Amino acid sequence: xxxxxxxxxxxxxxxxxxxxxxxxxxxxxxxxxxxxxxxxxxxxxxxxxxxxxxxxxxxxxxxxxxxxxxxxxxxxxxxxxxxxxxxxxxxxxxxxxxxxxxxxxxxxxxxxxxxxxxxxxxxxxxxxxxxxxxxxxxxxxxxxxxxxxxxxxxxxxxxxxxxxxxxxxxxxxxxxxxxxxxxxxxxxxxxxxxxxxxxxxxxxxxxxxxxxxxxxxxxxxxxxxxxxxxxxxxxxxxxxxxxxxxxxxxxxxxxxxxxxxxxxxxxxxxxxxxxxxxxxxxxxxxxxxxxxxxxxxxxxxxxxxxxxxxxxxxxxxxxxxxxxxxxxxxxxxxxxxxxxxxxxxxxxxxxxxxxxxxxxxxxxxxxxxxxxxxxxxxxxxxxxxxxxxxxxxxxxxxxxxxxxxxxxxxxxxxxxxxxxxxxxx
Ligand code: LLP
Numbered sequence: 210x211x212x213x214x215x216x217x218x219x220x221x222x223x224x225x226x227x228x229x230x231x232x233x234x235x236x237x238x239x240x241x242x243x244x245x246x247x248x249x250x251x252x253x254x255x256x257x258x259x260x261x262x263x264x265x266x267x268x269x270x271x272x273x274x275x276x277x278x279x280x281x282x283x284x285x286x287x288x289x290x291x292x293x294x295x296x297x298x299x300x301x302x303x304x305x306x307x308x309x310x311x312x313x314x315x316x317x318x319x320x321x322x323x324x325x326x327x328x329x330x331x332x333x334x335x336x337x338x339x340x341x342x343x344x345x346x347x348x349x350x351x352x353x354x355x356x357x358x359x360x361x362x363x364x365x366x367x368x369x370x371x372x373x374x375x376x377x378x379x380x381x382x383x384x385x386x387x388x389x390x391x392x393x394x395x396x397x398x399x400x401x402x403x404x405x406x407x408x409x410x411x412x413x414x415x416x417x418x419x420x421x422x423x424x425x426x427x428x429x430x431x432x433x434x435x436x437x438x439x440x441x442x443x444x445x446x447x448x449x450x451x452x453x454x455x456x457x458x459x460x461x462x463x464x465x466x467x468x469x470x471x472x473x474x475x476x477x478x479x480x481x482x483x484x485x486x487x488x489x490x491x492x493x494x495x496x497x498x499x500x501x502x503x504x505x506x507x508x509x510x511x512x513x514x515x516x517x518x519x520x521x522x523x524x525x526x527x528x529x530x531x532x533x534x535x536x537x538x539x540x541x542x543x544x545x546x547x548x549x550x551x552x553x554x555x556x557x558x559x560x561x562x563x564x565x566x567x568x569x570x571x572x573x574x575x576x577x578x579x580x581x582x583x584x585x586x587x588x589x590x591x592x593x594x595x596x597x598x599x600x601x602x603x604x605x606x607x608x609x610x611x612x613x614x615x616x617x618x619x620x621x622x623x624x625x626x627x628x629x630x631x632x633x634x
Contacts (some may be wrong), residue, residue, distance in 0.1 A: 408446025493579020516549025
């Protein structure tokens with residue numbers, strides 16, 4: 210459930226009209242709902258009671274410091290994949306011990322930084338990384354808390370590009386290699402072994418592959434314990450799908466929690482989860498305005514002021530994002546294509562979408578854009594990054610400014626030789 214709804218024909222975010230935000234801030238702009246973020250976090254936490262897990266929000270889904278701050282205040286940790294994300298989580302008030310540092314390509318500098326700030330868990334994905342982590346810990350004279358991310362040889366997810374658990378992906382240590390590596394971690398004086406981590410994909414709508422993956426993790430953890438190695442923590446990743454529209458809803462957090470409790474019944478451990486999309490997707494929208502209508506014999510094209518550089522998911526994953534007019538329309542619908550101004554055909558949000566008729570100048574909201582929206586934006590076609598706005602009750606605030614093209618160009622310069630050398634004949 211989210212807090213974007215029509216009131217007397219006007220689309221609101223909590224107590225604020227989105228049209229008022231579009232007028233004040235301009236379009237395109239991302240808008241997030243505090244109440245929705247908090248509610249989703251609460252629903253997940255309630256579902257997982259009494260496991261009382263660490264819920265480490267996946268910062269990659271939405272890295273805005275104001276968003277992270279809302280979740281941190283409610284007790285969330287942070288799942289991070291770069292020094293930049295760790296810095297954002299810390300700046301938002303996430304305590305270091307609630308930060309998990311994951312990712313397949315952590316550099317030595319990033320590992321060192323994570324040890325320095327005292328993150329709670331570093332998920333190691335390869336033997337080489339373990340060696341580097343030991344070196345970092347030893348140089349600093351500070352032990353590093355480590356979990357092994359295993360690849361359970363089963364993937365899942367809404368698109369091939371976001372399934373991570375399959376045996377042929379770049380992620381994690383195979384189940385066969387994990388015991389020797391875990392033993393090595395346990396025997397090293399510079400490491401504090403915590404346990405295992407797993408994550409098999411994103412936008413998962415079927416619990417069956419999760420059950421298999423979790424069963425394999427439990428079996429591995431039991432083998433390790435039988436061999437005398439401590440496995441106190443299990444980090445079960447993120448991945449549970451969010452409802453986008455026009456498709457069957459993914460399993461609920463309570464169905465997912467029931468699965469976890471069933472698979473790990475009688476297995477005493479401290480659990481962690483890394484949900485991103487589930488918390489943030491339906492807590493955000495991307496406001497846009499129609500620039501113009503291009504008549505076509507087959508169906509008209511609506512050119513919007515938002516583009517693939519602002520919200521890349523349709524171009525990248527063929528993702529569906531509902532577009533709701535800010536002013537509710539009568540029943541008249543039409544079938545159109547929705548595109549942005551970027552100069553490539555891939556800048557298409559939808560082909561053959563049937564929706565209420567929108568006229569040039571009218572504003573609308575791409576729904577379910579709070580996760581993997583602003584974070585994946587680029588400045589392609591010299592389009593500035595768009596602002597982000599946070600709503601709380603009847604208030605709203607710009608929590609990231611629109612970057613001007615001058616600010617962007619201000620970071621570029623001609624090389625020193627540009628004006629000195631004569632132009633070749
Ligand atoms: N933990 C790990 C180790 C991950 O790799 C991910 C997502 C998550 C947690 C959070 O997954 P979530 O709960 O959000 O599904 N850009 C893509 C999604 C990429 C997800 C990558 N990893 C999209 O827009 O669909």
